Amino acid sequence: MGERFSGLVSVFRDRRLPELAVPAGYAALIDAYKLPVPVARTLSAIGTKHRIEQGSWRIYTPRHAPEASLDGHLTFALKNKGVDLDVLKRLFLTLKYAH
Secondary structure, three states, X not given: OOOOOOOOEEEEOOEEEEEEEEEEOHHHHHHHOOOOOOOOOOEEEEOOOOOEEEOOEXXXXXXXXXXXXXXXXXXXXXXXXXXXXXXXXXXXXXXXXXX
């Protein structure tokens, strides 16, 4: 499975970020694994300087950046957003069929 986590973006699935940031947690997993799920009301990303909560985005500071891996983004998502059963189901099904 060729997961590839995004770098800095200004738009994610038609949602404009308040600043350039790197999708994190569920947003990163949805993007990297091309998961066909509805996007959550609030998404997370890692910004360049300050913490921002604006619109549908929660931007964290660089010190909160997860490791760019399945484990890193899954841990970040569970710590900061709780359990999203839709995303987890699709992710695990995708991983199951990839192996």
